[in-house]
Amino acid sequence: MFFKCIILLSIAVLVFAAQIPRPEERIIGGHYIPIEYVPWQVSLLNNMVLRCGGSILSDRVILTAAHCVFNVTIEDLSVRAGSSHWGKGGQVVKVLKAIPHEQYCHSCSVNDVAVLILESPLKFSADVQNIALAEKPSQAGNITLVSGWGVTLEGANFSWPILQGVHVTILDPTECKRSHGEDVICADAVERDVCNGDSGGPLVSLPDRKLIGIVSWGYGCARKNPGIYADVVFFRNWLSSTINENLNSSTDEC
Structure with a gap:
């Protein structure tokens, strides 16, 4: 009876171990990261399904890639902020406007940047914060x-x-x-x-x-x-003018 219990326990341990994700099954070479360590990170959802990521620039402005909003319906877009899970928790806010770079080329991935204006402001907390844009070009080896x-x-x-x-x-x-x-x-x-x-x-x-x-x-x-x-440094001027123009017009509409 004791030997039988040992066998059953060993099988249970092996089954449990088989369910533990191997390193190659995660973001390639990466690791879990709590949202409070990257509170600027949001998930961009299309009909509540993950489409892309994004970054919080202000309580109503998100920065993402232009190809993330290519061929989508604006009414279907929302962002989830303040959660390490893309599918639950945090704050979900609808996207009011999606503005890709006017010279974005989908077939050649040039000017792959877009600004999202949210319908309502995010509520900042330890898990939801904006991030500052870099002012200087990146250096090799950083x-x-x-x-x-x-x-x-x-x-x-x-x-x-x-x-x-x-x-x-x-x-x-x-x-x-x-x-x-x-x-x-x-x-x-x-x-x-x-x-x-x-x-x-x-x-x-x-x-x-x-x-x-x-x-x-x-x-x-x-x-x-x-x-x-x-x-981001290359696009700083475009980002500034695009945000100012569209955020101000959104406020006027409200």
């Missing part, structure tokens, strides 16, 4: 943090339900811009990367924790090719 709920393995068709983060290193900006365009940053790390569903999310400089990039695209996930991010 360590950064990127986060999101994207697929956990290239080719997977489901998103990880809990927020993941990973550290990546900025590559030579001159070479990056020569290869991929003036409006982007390249970042990479061995077996660490973002993947589908992380688009629009924040690339944050460390240790000053400023927004330097927006997840845009890449050739696969965690391959030898770098991740490509829209360069």
